[in-house]
Amino acid sequence: MSGAEAARRAFAPNWQGRAALAALAIYSVYAASQLDIGLERIWHGFSEAGAFLGRMVPPNFTRWQLLLDGMLESLQIAFISSAVGIVLSLPIALLAARNLMPWWVSAPARAFIGFCRSLHYVIVAILFVKAIGFGVLAGICALVVASIGFISKLFAEAIEEISPKQVEAVRATGAGFAAVLLYGVLPQVASRFVGFCIYQIDSNLRNSTMVGIVGAGGIGGTLFAAFKRFDYDFVAAILLVIIALIFAAELVATRVRAALR
Amino acid sequence: MTGHTGAALEIRGLSKAYVAGKPVLHGIDLEVEGQGITAVIGPSGTGKSTLIRCINRLVEPSAGEIRLHGQDLARLRGRSLRLARRRIGMVFQEYNLVERLTVMENVLSGRLGYVPLWRAWLRRYPSEDVARAFTLLDAVGLPEHATRRADALSGGQRQRVGIARALMQEPELLLADEPTSSLDPKTSVEIMELIATLCSEAGIPVIVNIHNVALARRFARRIVGMAGGRIVFDGPPEALEDSHLVDIYGGEEWL
Amino acid sequence: MTGIAGPIARELRGPTAPLMREWTRFSPRQRLARYTVWLAIVAALVWSVRSIEIIPEFLWDAPEQMADLLVRMWPPDLRYYPDAVHAALIETIHIATLGTILSFGMAVPLALLASRVITPFAVLNGFAQLLLVASRSVNTLVWALVFVAVFGPGAAAGVMAVAFRSIGFVGKLLAEALDETASGPVEALRAAGAPWGSVVLKGYWPQVQPAFWGIALFRWDINVRESAVLGLVGAGGIGVVLDDALNFFQWDKAATVLLAIFAVVIVAEIFVTRVRARLI
Numbered sequence: 001m002s003g004a005e006a007a008r009r010a011f012a013p014n015w016q017g018r019a020a021l022a023a024l025a026i027y028s029v030y031a032a033s034q035l036d037i038g039l040e041r042i043w044h045g046f047s048e049a050g051a052f053l054g055r056m057v058p059p060n061f062t063r064w065q066l067l068l069d070g071m072l073e074s075l076q077i078a079f080i081s082s083a084v085g086i087v088l089s090l091p092i093a094l095l096a097a098r099n100l101m102p103w104w105v106s107a108p109a110r111a112f113i114g115f116c117r118s119l120h121y122v123i124v125a126i127l128f129v130k131a132i133g134f135g136v137l138a139g140i141c142a143l144v145v146a147s148i149g150f151i152s153k154l155f156a157e158a159i160e161e162i163s164p165k166q167v168e169a170v171r172a173t174g175a176g177f178a179a180v181l182l183y184g185v186l187p188q189v190a191s192r193f194v195g196f197c198i199y200q201i202d203s204n205l206r207n208s209t210m211v212g213i214v215g216a217g218g219i220g221g222t223l224f225a226a227f228k229r230f231d232y233d234f235v236a237a238i239l240l241v242i243i244a245l246i247f248a249a250e251l252v253a254t255r256v257r258a259a260l261r
Numbered sequence: 262m263t264g265h266t267g268a269a270l271e272i273r274g275l276s277k278a279y280v281a282g283k284p285v286l287h288g289i290d291l292e293v294e295g296q297g298i299t300a301v302i303g304p305s306g307t308g309k310s311t312l313i314r315c316i317n318r319l320v321e322p323s324a325g326e327i328r329l330h331g332q333d334l335a336r337l338r339g340r341s342l343r344l345a346r347r348r349i350g351m352v353f354q355e356y357n358l359v360e361r362l363t364v365m366e367n368v369l370s371g372r373l374g375y376v377p378l379w380r381a382w383l384r385r386y387p388s389e390d391v392a393r394a395f396t397l398l399d400a401v402g403l404p405e406h407a408t409r410r411a412d413a414l415s416g417g418q419r420q421r422v423g424i425a426r427a428l429m430q431e432p433e434l435l436l437a438d439e440p441t442s443s444l445d446p447k448t449s450v451e452i453m454e455l456i457a458t459l460c461s462e463a464g465i466p467v468i469v470n471i472h473n474v475a476l477a478r479r480f481a482r483r484i485v486g487m488a489g490g491r492i493v494f495d496g497p498p499e500a501l502e503d504s505h506l507v508d509i510y511g512g513e514e515w516l
Numbered sequence: 517m518t519g520i521a522g523p524i525a526r527e528l529r530g531p532t533a534p535l536m537r538e539w540t541r542f543s544p545r546q547r548l549a550r551y552t553v554w555l556a557i558v559a560a561l562v563w564s565v566r567s568i569e570i571i572p573e574f575l576w577d578a579p580e581q582m583a584d585l586l587v588r589m590w591p592p593d594l595r596y597y598p599d600a601v602h603a604a605l606i607e608t609i610h611i612a613t614l615g616t617i618l619s620f621g622m623a624v625p626l627a628l629l630a631s632r633v634i635t636p637f638a639v640l641n642g643f644a645q646l647l648l649v650a651s652r653s654v655n656t657l658v659w660a661l662v663f664v665a666v667f668g669p670g671a672a673a674g675v676m677a678v679a680f681r682s683i684g685f686v687g688k689l690l691a692e693a694l695d696e697t698a699s700g701p702v703e704a705l706r707a708a709g710a711p712w713g714s715v716v717l718k719g720y721w722p723q724v725q726p727a728f729w730g731i732a733l734f735r736w737d738i739n740v741r742e743s744a745v746l747g748l749v750g751a752g753g754i755g756v757v758l759d760d761a762l763n764f765f766q767w768d769k770a771a772t773v774l775l776a777i778f779a780v781v782i783v784a785e786i787f788v789t790r791v792r793a794r795l796i
Contacts, residue, residue: 031610035671045667076564122745131585132578169357174347174374183370187361384541
């Protein structure tokens with residue numbers, strides 16, 4: 001069969017993959033032209049960047065009182081919103097777990113969680129600012145919504161993955177629903193819940209420095225104002241402090257996680 | 262209690278169909294006396310497990326009566342079902358301990374049907390419960406393991422904790438669903454020995470599902486053979502002959 | 517109650533068993549540690565609640581005000597969509613997609629440098645890691661502020677912001693995927709005398725390919741959400757329209773924008789789930 005011999009190929013060329021890559025390249029050029037991003041604009045921008053960076057150094061800490069107040073306010077927003085968010089997430093996640101609740105309870109709870117997740121926290125913060133006015137309360141509310149969206153979703157999924165056998169055994173002892181939760185369900189998911197909470201506290205710390213951009217309290221407002229007034233040396237100072245806070249938070253989170261293991 | 266025949270457990274016409282029209286149990290009738298081990302044998306998928314789980318209602322029976330000292334368990338709901346469940350201890354094939362709790366917490370979880378919720382939550386059990394738990398841990402041979410986590414134990418040790426948890430309920434009946442199937446032969450004998458001794462001392466009747474016919478003969482006072490969702494043999498171990506085993510399991514090459 | 521007999525039962529029945537042993541859930545040290553943690557949490561909360569400036573009337577008023585806002589927004593006026601919203605929505609998706617593609621262009625070399633198995637020089641690994649961490653620890657909005665300052669307001673700043681924030685995320689995950697590859701196939705290629713480029717292309721790439729596409733989809737999904745807010749600081753996309761609508765109290769227009777964002781986020785999530793199921 002000499003004909004078949006010639007038709008044999010070591011590799012089937014991946015036409016689909018190549019076509020997808022070509023499409024991606026064409027799209028990039030098209031989208032860049034749509035957004036009016038040209039090479040010379042980028043080039044011009046990066047030459048501006050030098051001047052911009054030049055105005056950032058040295059960072060200016062003379063208004064440290066303003067900086068400190070903003071940072072403390074951000075911390076407070078993060079603490080309160082994490083606490084409220086965690087306390088609310090626990091029951092919502094239990095309601096949303098399909099292996100514990102009938103569908104007519106879990107479906108609305110899941111829809112609520114999905115709703116909390118769907119909008120970016122800054123958008124939620126704007127809505128709260130428009131509804132209840134400028135200030136920390138709006139920031140707290142926005143981050144509570146974000147915390148519920150994140151923790152409840154993952155916690156509900158964790159509950160749905162538990163071993164039903166351990167639950168069955170506790171049920172067989174004649175324990176009531178609450179006792180089954182305490183002994184059969186929670187021990188299986190408690191450490192994961194703590195993990196989700198630590199992650200969310202970390203996120204809330206980062207995000208609490210941003211909600212101020214839309215007027216919802218914290219250092220973000222100070223940062224935005226400094227940008228608008230071209231006080232780039234003060235901007236640099238604020239950014240350095242925010243990054244330091246994020247690093248510190250990540251360090252603590254890593255150590256707590258290691259201690260829990 | 263009134264109106265019962267003297268048997269601890271009476272099952273009348275018990276049927277169960279997971280899918281409508283395809284029953285797993287066909288009208289089981291069974292009486293179990295106030296003491297001794299009753300072994301239920303039969304091929305896999307013949308409804309042994311379903312039968313046992315219907316008794317404490319981990320599985321909902323489709324029809325029939327299950328009377329424990331005269332009370333019909335099949336009709337119970339809510340609180341009265343819980344009160345009935347705490348009178349029935351259960352030992353599981355895969356032990357079903359709560360892995361992340363300590364041995365002591367697992368044993369004490371046998372009291373969950375008795376103690377109020379706040380005590381369970383704060384682990385403030387009545388001191389006589391704790392004392393009883395220690396006594397049971399001694400009895401099952403794990404005196405030093407109270408504070409270890411359940412997932413740190415071997416299979417045989419876990420099953421011992423499972424037995425202690427079931428007896429912690431002060432049950433009037435013990436159900437054991439394949440208690441030795443996940444264990445090696447030596448440990449299997451030890452576990453059956455433990456169940457037999459502790460339950461006969463406390464006067465608790467036992468219903469045990471078991472795959473191992475030799476173990477059933479050795480420990481049971483009575484053997485119930487099931488095939489195709491029906492009882493096809495019921496008698497003392499001495500009466501169980503090869504012809505019965507053919508009825509129960511089918512084929513004869515394996516004998 | 518059934519009769520309990522025998523030696524064990526006798527001991528069980530005794531009013532105070534002779535071997536009364538103590539059992540507590542935690543050892544004293546564990547308990548001390550737990551109390552310390554709880555105390556720290558409570559202290560942080562008390563400090564926050566006491567020093568934060570919340571006007572109580574605002575707090576009690578909040579649900580009512582929220583309801584009031586929703587009433588003003590309902591029903592959304594969809595007539596705004598074709599003229600005012602659609603173009604901005606497309607621009608948002610362009611920002612997210614282009615930003616993701618651009619970030620990969622920069623993240624892949626950094627990931628190769630940061631991976632210990634590809635680049636066996638600790639100094640280069642550390643340098644790449646430093647750049648990745650720097651990219652990650654600055655929020656997309658801050659990157660947007662920076663690029664608005666550099667490029668001026670518009671979508672270009674948005675694309676750069678999305679790209680620069682994504683570098684750290686993509687680079688970190690990609691470097692981790694590279695570090696976790698099996699060494700067997702790579703050794704086989706080296707043993708066959710393959711040059712560095714071929715080892716990377718035929719030894720590592722096939723192993724990290726699923727992770728690569730997974731990371732790309734994951735980040736794109738996040739970027740779609742993030743680019744919806746970039747407009748609030750002037751970096752283009754649908755956020756600009758939302759900001760204008762809110763500033764001019766056009767509640768029904770704002771509601772239309774929110775609905776559009778909502779829809780895009782959900783469509784993106786469904787798209788990502790579908791594609792991921794097909795790829796893996």
